[in-house]
Amino acid sequence: MLNSTLTVVAVALVDSQGRVLLQKRSAHRAMAGLWEFPGGKVEAGERPEVALIRELKEELGIDTDAACLAPATFASADLGERHLLLLLYVCRKWRGTPEPLDCDGLQWVRPHQMFALDMPPADKPLIGLLDALI
Numbered sequence: 001m002l003n004s005t006l007t008v009v010a011v012a013l014v015d016s017q018g019r020v021l022l023q024k025r026s027a028h029r030a031m032a033g034l035w036e037f038p039g040g041k042v043e044a045g046e047r048p049e050v051a052l053i054r055e056l057k058e059e060l061g062i063d064t065d066a067a068c069l070a071p072a073t074f075a076s077a078d079l080g081e082r083h084l085l086l087l088l089y090v091c092r093k094w095r096g097t098p099e100p101l102d103c104d105g106l107q108w109v110r111p112h113q114m115f116a117l118d119m120p121p122a123d124k125p126l127i128g129l130l131d132a133l134i
């Protein structure tokens with residue numbers, strides 16, 4: 001029996017060349033070193049878009065609006081005691097330049113290049129969809 005569902009919001013920030021921003025999970029975190037979409041946990045009572053806007057400010061120092069967050073797809077994965085529901089948005093418009101404020105690095109990649117990267121298991125099924133979408 002699962003204790004609860006962990007709701008996580010994440011985003012594919014897409015630049016003018018069709019590249020997506022990935023961040024490297026920092027050494028002190030679970031799944032350290034893996035390349036992931038920026039985002040994080042939705043807090044109790046928080047709207048998903050508000051959570052994602054908050055995470056983008058905390059992690060990358062950029063601003064965006066709910067109107068710029070297009071729901072794209074989701075992942076559903078077992079995390080052991082909890083179940084992960086990851087909501088992935090696509091965003092093409094933001095203010096500021098992303099900086100690695102809470103990770104060990106950033107890189108812009110084309111979706112097909114993600115197949116060769118170490119990413120969290122839940123993210124793997126999202127790559128093909130992103131490739132078709134972007």
Ligand SMILES: Nc1nc2c([nH]c(=O)n2[C@@H]2O[C@H](COP(=O)(O)OP(=O)(O)OP(=O)(O)O)[C@@H](O)[C@H]2O)c(=O)[nH]1
Binds near residue numbers: 009042121
């Ligand atoms: N941000 C993000 N989290 C992901 C992705 N894929 C994936 O499985 N996760 C998982 O979703 C959860 C998000 O947790 P987090 O630690 O990044 O969230 P957070 O920023 O709120 O962290 P905090 O609890 O330290 O404040 C982790 O279990 C993480 O491994 C992804 O692409 N992006």
